[in-house]
Every structure is written in structure tokens, then in C-alpha cells.
Amino acid sequence: MFNIYEELNDTHIDVLREIGNIGAGNAATALADILDDRVEISIPIVRVTDFDTAVNALGGAESMTVGVMLNYYGDANGMIMFLINMDDAKLVMKILLQGYGEEDENEITEMKLSAIKEIGNILGSSYIGSIATLTGLQIELSIPYVAIDMAGALMSVPIIEFGAVGDKVMFIEESFSGREHNLKSNVVMFAQVDTLRIIMERLGIGI
Amino acid sequence: MSQQRTVGISDFVVAKGPDILVTYALGSCVGICLYDSKLQIGGLSHIMLPDSNQFSKNEINRMKFADTAIADLVSEMRRLGADMRRITAKIAGGAKMFQTQPGSQIGSIGDRNVDSVKQVLKDLHIPLTAEDTRQNYGRTIHFYLGTGIMKVSSLNRGTMEY
Numbered sequence: 001m002f003n004i005y006e007e008l009n010d011t012h013i014d015v016l017r018e019i020g021n022i023g024a025g026n027a028a029t030a031l032a033d034i035l036d037d038r039v040e041i042s043i044p045i046v047r048v049t050d051f052d053t054a055v056n057a058l059g060g061a062e063s064m065t066v067g068v069m070l071n072y073y074g075d076a077n078g079m080i081m082f083l084i085n086m087d088d089a090k091l092v093m094k095i096l097l098q099g100y101g102e103e104d105e106n107e108i109t110e111m112k113l114s115a116i117k118e119i120g121n122i123l124g125s126s127y128i129g130s131i132a133t134l135t136g137l138q139i140e141l142s143i144p145y146v147a148i149d150m151a152g153a154l155m156s157v158p159i160i161e162f163g164a165v166g167d168k169v170m171f172i173e174e175s176f177s178g179r180e181h182n183l184k185s186n187v188v189m190f191a192q193v194d195t196l197r198i199i200m201e202r203l204g205i206g207i
Numbered sequence: 208m209s210q211q212r213t214v215g216i217s218d219f220v221v222a223k224g225p226d227i228l229v230t231y232a233l234g235s236c237v238g239i240c241l242y243d244s245k246l247q248i249g250g251l252s253h254i255m256l257p258d259s260n261q262f263s264k265n266e267i268n269r270m271k272f273a274d275t276a277i278a279d280l281v282s283e284m285r286r287l288g289a290d291m292r293r294i295t296a297k298i299a300g301g302a303k304m305f306q307t308q309p310g311s312q313i314g315s316i317g318d319r320n321v322d323s324v325k326q327v328l329k330d331l332h333i334p335l336t337a338e339d340t341r342q343n344y345g346r347t348i349h350f351y352l353g354t355g356i357m358k359v360s361s362l363n364r365g366t367m368e369y
Contacts, residue, residue: 051216052216055232061232061347062232062362064362067305069305143308145305145306145307146305147304147305147306147343149234149304149344149345149362150231150232150234150345150347150361150362151232152231152232152234152345153232153233153234153302153304153344153345153346154234154304154345155234156216156232156233156234156235156236156255156304157234157235157304157305159216159255160234160235160236160255160256160316161316
């Protein structure tokens, strides 16, 4: 079966990782502004992996997960999804909404959902922004969509939309640490078959 | 002793009672349980896409598409002795996980999967006896081949038996 991800060599993966690094750096700056804290982000682990491995890295297919999904379109087309497990999501919401009367950790209010959606939006924009800057491609982003459900069920959405040809995904795992808290989140990137090729060509390492 | 067997994405498994077939975290995908109650032969298929026709025949994974997966699942059950006239179906999944803007292409795939599965079953004259489909949440299926019961569980809505 034709699968562009399998044609990526180590140089391509390095480039994707570097895009991930730049994106993560942008995201850290943006998050630090919002969280009013110094946020450090580990060097992201970028993997090109199959669906099952990605789902297991999220804690298993049935684990309760918050997913924020954005579509990108224009010169490059695909989806980017920010995934964070429920416990870490509660921590993020707690930090974000301190002093807003949203102290009950177990209640997921509209306000908390918007906060998480905004974090997903920032991360998604940071990654897509870094790709656009490096390649000079014009890339637009949709508004963010949020859902809380089984990790496997959330991830199946982009897999279905953009995984029709192959079954591999680009999976970026990163750890954020602030003064008091550490948490892990994952960004999964899906690209249309042509999109990865265009990105690599623009960066001078055509597939 | 019953044995539990897991069915992955774009996969199917055929077994006999009292075995249990499980498939986890169906989102927009659809799980199809086919059953011959007399012989307790059952199969569970986890499809991702409605239709294989837009793809070149020799490159596809047939277990990924509703049309090809159901046809192959039926053949496999018949090979083990199941009778076409006795096979019945129960299905679950086909959700819209993210509430996107009206008119957006993204997210309509669950509905299309459910529609296609129903059409394929109809074409094969397999009666659909139960369904737990569409809506907006993920589902896990346990299919008990001793009884033909399909159990559907989700994170916030408990477990339903069909």
C-alpha cells in the first residue's frame, strides 16, 4: 500500500522534529503569557507511528481524554489535534481559572471547556505557524472544536479523514513544566498525502 | 472457558460461543456483529470507511471498508458452517465526535458509515435486529457469542445490552 509516511527518511523526521521544536517554543511563550508563569517545554518527542501505538501512548483506547481539533487548509491541508488526559486537563483548567469561582475540580463548565479549547488553539496555531513560517506556505486554521471522550474514539476522527491511504500518524509528545506543575500533552498531526510532500519540497528535501 | 478476543481497527474476527469478541473506542467507525444463533458462530468487524469503490482494488485493506469487510466476514462465517438464512446483525458506532459547523464536511463520516453498513446488510438480506448508532460519543462493544448479546459501553452513558 502506498504510504507517504513510510517514505520519510531520518532527515525528514529530523525536519519534522525541528518544526515541532519551533512550534513548541512558540507555544511555551504564548502559554507563559496566559498562565502568568514560566512555562518550559521539553524537547518534543516526534514519532511517526501507527494508530494503535499512538492511542496506547495516550493511556489506552478507553481512557478519558480531552481533544481539541483544528483543521488547516490552503497550501497545506490536514488536521491537528491536541490531546490531554482528563486529570492533566483539570489541572490546566484549575490554573487558568483561579479566582473565577470555578473551584469545583470535577465539574466541567462551559468556561473550563473554552479555556482548554483556547490552549488547544494556541498549540495548534504555534505548530501550523511554524510550518507556514519555515515554508512560506499560506495556511489557514479553522476554529477549534473540543470533545471529551475515549482517546481512541477522538483520534479515530482525523485517522478516518486523513488516514484513508495509510495508517501512520505523526505524533508529538511534549511535557510542560511550570513553577509548580508538570503535565504532559500530545499533539497529533495529520496531513493530506500531498501536504507532507509539499512541505518537504519547500524545505529543500523533497521526498 | 470462554476466550476474549480483541478486534482492532480495520480488522475482523470470527469465532464460536462462548467466546467474547471486543472492539474498543469506536468513534465514527462502526462495529458490525453478525451471528448464526443455531451454531453460535459470530463475527465482529470494525470498519472505518463506507465504501471501497474510490480506491484501487489491489491496494486496499478490505477490512477497512463497510462493503468489502462485511462481504468477507460473511464468507468467513459460512466457511465455518454458518447458514446465510440464519445470520442476523447488530451494529454500533458511527458517532459525530466533534460538533463542527453546519455544512462542514468533517464529521459527517459517521453517518455515512452507518448508512453504508445498513445498505450492505440489506443487499445481502441480513436482518438488522439492533443498533446503537450516531449521536456524539465513543463506544466499546462486547459481543457474547454464547448468547448473541451485544453490550455497548460508553464513558458517560453506562452500558446497554442488545
